[in-house]
Amino acid sequence: MLIYNAEIHTMDSRGVIENGWIDTENGKIKALGEGAPDNIPEDSINAQGGMLLPGFIDAHTHLGIIEDSLDFEGDDCNESTDPFTPQMRAIDGINPFDRCFEEARMRGITAAASSPGSANACGGEIAAIKTYGRRIDDMLIKSCGIKFALGENPKNVYNGREETPITRMAITALIREGLYKARRYVHDMDSYYSDSENYDPPEYDIKCEALMPLLDRKIKAFFHCHRADDICTAMRISREFGLDPVIIHGTEGYKIADIIAAEKLPVICGPVICDRCKPEMRGLELKNAAVLHENGVKIAICTDHTVTPIQYLPLSAQAAVKGGLSFDDAIRTLTVSSAEILGIDEITGSLAPEKDADLQLYAKDCNPLDMMSEPLLVMVGGEICRREI
Structure with missing residues (x-):
C-alpha cells in the first residue's frame, strides 16, 4: 500500500518530511521518501497533505x-x-x-x-x-x-x-x-x-x-x-x-x-x-x-x-x-x-524501513490530540483498521 502527498512525521532523525510518500508491504514499511514516488499504483492513497504519524502507543x-x-x-x-x-x-x-x-x-x-x-x-x-x-x-x-x-x-x-x-x-x-x-x-x-x-x-x-x-x-x-x-x-x-x-x-x-x-x-x-x-x-x-x-x-x-x-x-x-x-x-x-x-522501538513507534506498518493519517491542519479529531486512516501491522479517505 502506497500513501503519498503526506506530511510524514517520522519521529526519528529524519524529522518531518513535508511532502512525502510511504510504501508498506507484508505488514512492514518497505520504503519512504520525499516528493512524489516514481510509480503510483491505482490502489494508492492520496493523503491530500495530511499528517502521517506512527500509531500511538499507550505505555501503561x-x-x-x-x-x-x-x-x-x-x-x-x-x-x-x-x-x-x-x-x-x-x-x-x-x-x-x-x-x-x-x-x-x-x-x-x-x-x-x-x-x-x-x-x-x-x-x-x-x-x-x-x-x-x-x-x-x-x-x-x-x-x-x-x-x-x-x-x-x-x-x-x-x-x-x-x-x-x-x-x-x-x-x-x-x-x-x-x-x-x-x-x-x-x-x-x-x-x-x-x-x-x-x-x-x-x-x-x-x-x-x-x-x-x-x-x-x-x-x-x-x-x-x-x-x-x-x-x-x-x-x-x-x-x-x-x-x-x-x-x-x-x-x-x-x-x-x-x-x-x-x-x-x-x-x-x-x-x-x-x-x-x-x-x-x-x-x-x-x-x-x-x-x-x-x-x-x-x-x-x-x-x-x-x-x-x-x-x-x-x-x-x-x-x-x-x-x-x-x-x-x-x-x-x-x-x-x-x-x-x-x-x-526496533519494531514500532517511528516510521522507518523494516519497522511494522503501524501508522495513522489525519486531515491537513488537524490537531491529532484534539478531542474532536479522528484519524482518516489507521494501519496496524499493515492491516487497514480504519479508512475514511
Whole structure:
C-alpha cells in the first residue's frame, strides 16, 4: 500500500518530511521518501497533505485484562491471594475481543502495554501488544517487564485481611526477599551447569524463574509509584539488584525531577485525566510531565485504562500540553518515547524501513490530540483498521 502527498512525521532523525510518500508491504514499511514516488499504483492513497504519524502507543494500561462492562467475571488483573506473584503473565488474562481494542484502534492507538495490577508487591509480567487481532499470541510484541507496586494499593488490599504487607516497609521487604531468592537461584543454577558432578540443580521455583530475565536486565522492572518517597524506594531497590527500572505514574515526579533525571529513570506519566481519588494522588498536577521533561527525564503519557478509557490517550497528552509540554514533545510521548521505554522501538513507534506498518493519517491542519479529531486512516501491522479517505 502506497500513501503519498503526506506530511510524514517520522519521529526519528529524519524529522518531518513535508511532502512525502510511504510504501508498506507484508505488514512492514518497505520504503519512504520525499516528493512524489516514481510509480503510483491505482490502489494508492492520496493523503491530500495530511499528517502521517506512527500509531500511538499507550505505555501503561490494563487493556483486555480488565474487560469493559464486566465486574469480577472480566477482571483478571490482580491475583491478590498472594502478595508476590512474578509468575503471573498478563498475556494469560487478556481478552482480545474486548470492545476497547476497537475503540483504541479507531483513535489511532496501535499498541499498548497491558499490565497486571498493583494489588500485589509484585503483580507479574507485562505484555506489550498490538491492538488488532483475534489471538493474543499473534498480537504480542514482547513481554517487556515485571510489574511491582509500592505504596497505597498493596497496603489497602492486605490491611483489610490483616496479612502482610500492611506497611511500605513490608512491601519493600517482600520485593527484596523475592529478588534475593531469585539471585541465589541463579547462582545455584550456574553452579550446577558449570559443575554438574558436584552440584545439584535447585528445586524448581516458578517465581525465581520469572525473575531471572529481570536480574539479567533482559526485561525491565516497572514500579507503580505515585509519591516521591516511593519513587526513591524504587531507585533504591533497582540499585541494590542492578535492575533496569521504569516508573509508572510518577505523580509526584515534579517534586524530585532533578533526582529522577540524575538516575536516568524514565517515567510513564498518568493517568492525567482523573480525580485525586486516593491520598497518594493528592499531589496530581498537569505540570508533572512538562517539569520532568524540562529536567531531561524520558517520559511517556498513559491512560492507565480502565481508569481513563484508552481512546482518551491523545486527550491525555493534550492535557499535558496545557500543563506546559510542547505539542511536538507530547506527540513523542505517545510514539517513539513510549516505544523506547517499553523496549519495542526496533519494531514500532517511528516510521522507518523494516519497522511494522503501524501508522495513522489525519486531515491537513488537524490537531491529532484534539478531542474532536479522528484519524482518516489507521494501519496496524499493515492491516487497514480504519479508512475514511
